[in-house]
Amino acid sequence: MPDRLWLMKSEPEAFGWDDLVRDGTTLWDGVRNHRAANNMRAMQVGDRAFFYHSVTGKEIVGIMKVVEAGLTDPADAKWACVRLEPVKPLKRPVTLAEIKADPAFAEMELVRLSRLSVAEVRQEEWDRIIALSDGTSP
Numbered sequence: 001m002p003d004r005l006w007l008m009k010s011e012p013e014a015f016g017w018d019d020l021v022r023d024g025t026t027l028w029d030g031v032r033n034h035r036a037a038n039n040m041r042a043m044q045v046g047d048r049a050f051f052y053h054s055v056t057g058k059e060i061v062g063i064m065k066v067v068e069a070g071l072t073d074p075a076d077a078k079w080a081c082v083r084l085e086p087v088k089p090l091k092r093p094v095t096l097a098e099i100k101a102d103p104a105f106a107e108m109e110l111v112r113l114s115r116l117s118v119a120e121v122r123q124e125e126w127d128r129i130i131a132l133s134d135g136t137s138p
Contacts, residue, residue: 005121006039006049007060007110008084017051017061020086028118029073029081036118040080043069048087050121050129052110059093060129062086090133104128 008028010016020026031037043066051062068083099105105128109119121129 003044003046003048004042005123005126006043006047007052007119007121008049008064009052009054009117011055012053012057013055016053017086017089020051020062020064020084021089025067025083025085027071027074027081027083029075029079031073031079031081031117033115033117035113036116037080039118039120040082041070043082045069048126049084050126051086053093054117057093058096060090060133061093062089090130092133092135094129094132098132099129102128102132 015026028040031040045066045068047066047069049064049066050060051064052060063086064084065087066082067085071081071083073079073081096110099108100111105111105125108121108125109116113119
């Protein structure tokens with residue numbers, strides 16, 4: 001089965017892309033939404049995820065990789081968490097406004113389930129976001 005793709009949100013004031021790059025790895029914990037936690041339980045080592053700055057910025061800024069999966073939240077063992085490391089920043093952040101304005105993203109979980117902090121991303125959505133970031137999107 002090919003690696004799955006995800007989008008994970010964090011408020012940059014609490015923990016942003018630059019923090020992840022500085023630290024080299026992070027335990028993505030503190031998620032208290034059942035669907036988001038189930039998404040984290042489904043993650044496997046090697047899965048990639050977009051890092052999304054929520055609240056301030058509202059944009060996808062980088063790509064992370066799951067390096068440890070199937071972990072439990074140290075604050076409450078009934079919740080899931082994973083360990084992530086940065087892969088690379090996007091060439092240009094892709095904003096929520098851009099995503100919402102593009103009909104190709106109408107069914108994306110980021111658009112449909114806007115409060116979900118850990119969402120699955122389909123391959124075609126992933127590829128289009130990369131193209132938007134690279135400036136190669138039609």
